Amino acid sequence: MNVFRRFRKNVKNIKTKRNEKEQESVNNDEAVLDASLSETLSILRTRIGTSSDFIIRELANAESGNSQIAISYIEGLIDQKQLSELMEALIAGNTRFSSFSNNPVNHLKGIIPIGGIKAVNTLGSLLTAILNGEAVVAVEGLPGAVTVSISGGIRRSVEEPSSQTVVRGPKEGFTEELSVNIALLRQKLRTPELRIESRTIGRYTQTRIAVIYIQGLANPEVIEELLSRLDAIDTDSVLESGYIEEFIQDKTFTPFPTMINTERPDAVAGNLLEGNVAVIVDGTPFVLLLPVTFFKFFQSSEDYYQRYDISSFLRIIRLFSFFIALFLPSIYIAVTTFQQEMLPTTLLISLAAQREGTPLPALLEALLMEITFEVIREAGVRMPRVIGPAISIVGALVLGQAAVQAGLVSGAMVIVVSFTAIASFVMPNFNMASAVRLVRFALMLLAGMFGLFGILAGAVPILVHIVSLSSFGVPYFTPLAPLRWSNLKDTLIRVPWRSMKTRPAVISVQNKVRQSSFKQQHAANKGPEEGDSSI
Amino acid sequence: MSKPTIELPELVSTLILFEIGSTTLFMLGSEAKQDAWLAMIIAASIGLALTLLYLAIYYRDPERDLFELCRYYFGKWAGTIIGLSFIVYFAYEASRVLRDLGELTVLVLLNRTPLLIILLLSVLVVGNTVRYGARVLFLTSLALFPIMILSYLFLGTMTVGTGLIEYEQMRPLLEQGWKPIWNAAFPEIVAFPFGQLVLFLVFFPLVKVRRRLRRPVLTSYLFVAIFLTIINQMNFLVLGPHLVEKSTVPLLQVIQLIEIIDVFERMDVLFVLILFMGLGIKMAAFFVGAVTGLQKITGIGLKKWVIPLGIAIYAASLISPNYTHHMWVGLEKMPPLFLIFQIAIPLFLFLIMLVYRKPNNIKV
Structure with a gap:
């Protein structure tokens, strides 16, 4: 979370210089919010401004008439259906409980019918939650607030990839939504070894980036190097994986790409199984795959589906x-x-x-x-x-x-x-x-x-x-130079799947054996008397 | 001491391409006429002994390259001077290959382009390769290896297949006795190409597997020696004793005689590109050797030496007023001098190494 911390510190510095006269608590993202509801809301209003899509809905207490609960969110980032469920529960709770003062977090957890609930108490985390499409529920007498994950909004559905089409093979492609993309991969690789490391890059865009690999297949040195390069990025914006690609490639001055981008989940899954690492950037269907060699650019995922x-x-x-x-x-x-x-x-x-x-x-x-x-x-x-x-x-x-x-x-x-x-x-x-x-x-x-x-x-x-x-x-030119004999089986030619017993030796350094011999297995399954039949 | 970065397949392919290099341009041992192959075999055997000597030097002290060995065993001053003379020798060999390359281009491809410009372009391309260092050169030659070998195989098959070879030309065996054969073999063919392997004393320590070079190096040496003998003799058998002596590049003349189905008539133009690759690798290897030496002796980075040395090589390639003079110098005048670097100094070095303590006991 280095980058994140640096971002907050930077924002803090800029802001303090600019508005020195303003209250300390408004500017300090690390500041702990106090228990007053009206104060919390006014700080939020100052920070986010009078944008019309930022909505604060206050619920008054039935007896006193004062605001006791407030829900705030950004309209386009949340799911309306979940929001109305949340509202219903809160309104019902508001009439049932006269006061939330006695351990309000547990009260809220008891009445809200949604999974992701978290108590936060600093302004910074509150802002992050709102900007990530969560609803913030603040209660009079509770220091800080409770965030409820109801993010949604308009997203494209999973469609056929437009830039990389195949005749035979899955027709689904990645979308712009990070969580959907990860889910597409999870559906193909149902193994606990699939690991995801997250980063947030971009001072203004706060783009979420996921590094995905299979533990035990990917080279740990590559992952470590990749993460350290990602952590070194300090930029305003990341709007597409191309930004990341240019930052983390080994050599900048070259016309030749040293990373593959693909919008096909099956291609990513296949490469993860060979020990590659994938970088998914929120907001783009193009996923980066690395490390790659020159000959990888002449291979299509369809090569593995047809004869x-x-x-x-x-x-x-x-x-x-x-x-x-x-x-x-x-x-x-x-x-x-x-x-x-x-x-x-x-x-x-x-x-x-x-x-x-x-x-x-x-x-x-x-x-x-x-x-x-x-x-x-x-x-x-x-x-x-x-x-x-x-x-x-x-x-x-x-x-x-x-x-x-x-x-x-x-x-x-x-x-x-x-x-x-x-x-x-x-x-x-x-x-x-x-x-x-x-x-x-x-x-x-x-x-x-x-x-x-x-x-x-x-x-x-x-x-x-x-x-x-x-x-x-x-x-880049492996397996031809330096020569790797065992990799040649899947470079210029592709041998039958039965013969692909090992993974590419350069990319995966561990767990090299991909499968056991089909022939032997088949013979063993059939039993000794008919074992040596036609296959 | 530089980190070892070169793998065995790279070493083998570079060694083979280096030896093929410019050798196939010339008819070696033409004095011996039909017995040129005997001259080649004798020279190759002497070369084999030299290769064993270089390997022995490497095996006694696999950590140091040629320049470090000189400085370590000859002392600082003598070692530096000998090292510098090796650099001059390597650079001169590079300039010779450059001139061969330029003349070949003018002869076959670009008759009206000035030699100066062709040499300049070539030295730029090779210098660019050298800039990346030994590892990239070795990788490049590994990448080119299949193309080169397949092309030569294709050439051989076509020459035999179209019935150009007249085996009667081989006879009579030993018409003039052994004397012309020996004269052709020593020192000319020993000095060029077999003795040039002394350059690899610079590269052996860069190979990742230590002390397991003997078999791959000797196998590839034998392969390339037989290969060169066959190609050399093929020229003779196709062209005959008179034509082969007069033609500038006998191999290209052989290729011109190959005609298949009217379409592939002038394959020499394509094959000259294959020759260029060999020439380029040989030149780049000598260039890298010289630059490495300068880096080792002065301690100034490799990349900074590429341009000055490139200019020197470019200038040296222009020494000869014409190609005939260039060939005469290279094939007749210089070989005795080359032998100092190829035989005398390595032998002397090895003797000193024998007298010295085992290198294992020496702390660097």
Whole structure:
């Protein structure tokens, strides 16, 4: 709770400097509230201000007519149904008991029909409770107040993830609500070893962050390092897991992501079982997974649901697409500009005939087309959905077919750029595709200047850079370099589940055995006489 | 003493790629004509003895690298001077590889680009690799290892498969007796490439498993020696004694002869990229060796030495006025000098180490 304490101290400092004339008790969050109800309410009103969604409902005593109980909450953060239950109980209690003065907390606990009740006595914890969507019940004569957890409000329901779709596999995706997301994981991993560490980060946003791992599978050093990095974050706001990702990644200056984000609970559960750690940030469906290696970005959770041979084939296709997306335009530039002798004669002639009519050199032509494509793509993401068809007509017809016919670009270049673009969408994880987009332009420039030699001069530093990266201490290019033989079974290919006897050796350091031999088990179950049958 | 960070597969792959490096560019032992393979085997055997010597040095004191060994056993002054001369030697070897790389590019890929610019770009790329230190270099070569080996395997299969090899060229055996064979083997082939393994005295102490290097190092040495002998002889058998002597890069000429289904005709252009990887790793390894030495001797960080040494290597690569001169210097004039570093000093060092007490009793 370091961050939290620091936050309160900071707020305290700022406030005391600003309103030195105001009462000490209003500003001091550590101050213990006294027993006077009217005083507590006035302090609350001063701190939260006259916001219209902050509601204080006072209940007067039946005999004296003075306020004896007050309920305060923020309208949009609570569940109306639970609130009315709470109100009913309090009103009934208020008429039944003439005075709450004799141990009021126990009285309240006796009449409120809701689970989460806590007595608090400092202003700071009172404010936190209200801002987290709890109702605060204050009673005349009780120092402090009682918080009742009735948080609710408007949240999206669990839907199919929009950015990571699968053909076969669970259709549910994470939502913006932290507790729902944790529940989705709990439903998949019904083990007491599933552990959750919570942090609150962001001075103004007070965003709740949950670190989830499976005790005994995750590497304790990684968890310790992760928590210490999280604790070091002192920032105004955390509105998305991307904020956290940039703070805690090993190396800032790299186009390559060293954490995976996913909105699929099954992907997170699968990775937790391999010893990874997940970071869920309240307010976003994108959950961070770490540590990851380069090859993880070419794996989809669907790989484990469909047949292993098809999955292996698809993984190789994805890696191939990665190379296409990275190198194809630059290879085209290099070959047509410098190394024409590499092409078979017929192809060379047809290419030369196409290029004859185009005004620009291959490099400029490719850059022009690539940038055009990036523009179309960005427009496709940002524009209102209704205009979608218009963009596709303009993109496909005008910039493709018509540009070739007008003699602005060659037909081969349109094919190259389109294939590159499609190949970059094959990667299951969007981050890696973005990295490729950036690097591609540098490679195109080098290819335009030095041909194949330039491509190599660009590719080698990229490889060296990738190899030098690490994600929470795990080298990024494992299991190829450094070599881990046992991990290769689930990297470029996926072996059948029966053969996946161990977990990935780099990420989980303990409890390496995943399952016992299916064959032996099956034989044992069947009994000795038919044990060695077909399987 | 730096922390050991290198694992065995990395060491093995780097050693193999380092030895392949620029070797396949040249026809070694062309004096011996059809008996070049015998010259290779003799040189490889001498190289094997040298490798055993380097391993013996490492096994006697696995904690110290070449420069620390020099300073420890030769004394501070002599050790520093010998260490510096090793740095000069490594840097010079790096500059030679750089020049090979540049000339190869001009020859095959970029005929009209000035050599100066190609050399500059290459030294930048390699210097960038060196900046990350030995571990990343070794990891990179491990990552490139499968590509390189598969490409050479593909090349070998294609050459044999398309029937380019004329086995009759092997005969007659020992036409001129042993003399030309010995002349070709020693000192040229010993000094290049086999004796260059002396560089690994810098890297052995970085390997995580201590004192269990003998088998992997010797196995990979034998593998690479046989591999180089085969490739070398393949050039000879395809091109014949006259062509092989005259061609600048015999291997590329061999590849140009390979033709499959009209589409794969100029595979030499692609294969030159594979050659670049070998050259780059060899150059980077020498570069890292030299930079490590400077770091050990001066105590100034590794990264700060990369730029000055890079400039020095760049300048040294321009010494020769043309490629023929460069080849003549490298393959005929320099080898006796190289042998001082590859044989004389290590042997002397080992003798001193034998006289010294066991290193286990010495507190550092």
